[in-house]
Amino acid sequence: MDDPGLPERHFRNSGIPTVTDERLRQVSPLRRALVRPELGAICGAILVFVFFFMIAGDSGMFGPEGVQNWTVVSAQFAIIAVGACLLMIAGEFDLSVGSMIGFTGIVVAILSVQWGVPTWAAILIAFALSMAIGALNGILVIRTGLPSFIVSLAFLYILRGLTIWLSILTTRQTIIGGVRDAAEGDWLAALFGGVIFKGFFQWLGDIGVIDTFSRGTRAGQPVVEGIPMLVVWAIALIIFGHILLTRTKFGNWIFAAGGDAQAARYVGVPVNRVKILMFMFTAFCASVFAICQVMEFGSAAADRGLLKEFEAIICVVIGGALLTGGYGSVVGAALGALIFGVVQQGLFFSGAESSLFRVFLGTILIMAVILNTYIRRLITGERG
């Protein structure tokens, strides 16, 4: 019963000694460090980097252009993974993310190119629409009590169908171009396209850290112009999501809603509101992805975002979240996205068959789920 590690204890009503269980071992710092949702993703990220450094180190993958290449791809995954992560921790799925990406892009394009709405207004309307659909998704899940898997699967089809129909109805085709011209000089569009820190990268080019173009119209400019806005969005969303989840009251409610909704309701957590807001946030992230993509390509296509919902979920699971909700990490999901981007582009740089990427995906998904189940047992002390 004697525990030198604690100062003297005070009881208002003593009489019964404190119960310390001598069978509880002191937990070593190593084990405590192991029991983190991000563990698998951290190891995975290190492994992936070492691997590609060895097989593709001299291919330019780790030169400025190469780094920009896989950073952008990873950032794309990260943007949708942050939304999917918070939603999954809150105990729900959204399979309509990919369709939402196509839908938002087409809405922006139709409004700005076909109807001549200012691009900033088109973007705001698209955000409002997609978040309203996200809310509808959430309300349906809450009201019907059906699994979000089914409800959002329905929206996967409804939204994709609507997007293609709308696009064909207004333009007779499924790709709408000319968005970039319409967005020229628009203040809000600038937040989703282009790059920042141009001056800094020019300076890096001038002093020779980054190669510069030696010929053509861009002679003298660095090969990497700056940090793409897509990457800025990804970093901002990761920081926002991480702080929201781990440091705020609302974050605690997200964990509670996914951990045990009924227990959370009993102590007054507004579980329904939390879940609906997370559906809206997932839709918001999908829209950020879509608008960045539209601004980059200068066009919208009705089939954009295919399978993105599953890729987002895989990132989140690699990042250590449990499919059953109540446990996970935004940083983990971001690392999952990084692993994803590095492998996808690394296989390209190393000249491997790109179809192998899917083999890798499936394999790493299984491994991540097994590891997560094991970590969950460590945390909860479950045996078996």
Place this chain on the structure above:
Amino acid sequence: MTETQPIIEMRDIEKHFGPVIALNGVSFDIRAGECHCLLGDNGAGKSTFIKTMSGVHKPNAGEILFEGKPLKFDSPRDAMEAGIATVYQDLAMIPLMSVTRNFWMGREPEFRFGPLRFIDFKKANRITMEEMQRMGIHLREPEQAVGTLSGGERQTVAIARAVHFGAKVLILDEPTSALGVRQTSNVLATIDRVRKEGIGVVFITHNVRHAHAVGDRFTVLNRGKTLGTAARGEISAEELQDMMAGGQELAELEGSLGGTV
């Protein structure tokens, strides 16, 4: 103590669900600093009773007085605000979350940073540790997951939480039914501590021995009716057991089994 005004008094409560009469005349009261046991077999109406008392159900007939005034709770949240805390058997805690996060769930302490507000984990962890020690639970660290605690410890965390947030009445729904002998003793000791702090404890159970160990008064619920209330010393465990099960048949069973069930 027996002459003080009850915190909650329920008179002839009836509750129907369609054709099913769940409660058919229940009278019960709870005073500060006592442990009032409500005994009943499965299906006696214990759950309906708890939910009526904690504001989930509205009774069809009868009245509930809270501190002498007729009570109108529109939701469990109202009951909680008034100081009626319910600790449910399996729904007390979320195993994957830390003790601190569970303890403060729904009432997280915050500090301001400009326009933003964050959870004050320093304060939350400190108070959690203090409250757990007061209840006699030694935590390794407040960040450990509730899943690492035993069933009895989880009940205790839930009780400590209710006490910390100013419960006047604590309703415990079968807190010992899933526990081993040692853990049961710990929970009963916790009930004793809470009672000594002046909180009224409603201890719902179907285990006569657990009730007899800490109860000040006993009320038996059978087929939706209360069969009367007895104070400690006025009634034996065997008599309680008989009233709960409705007597004869169980007496014969016990005879063949050779002891009290």
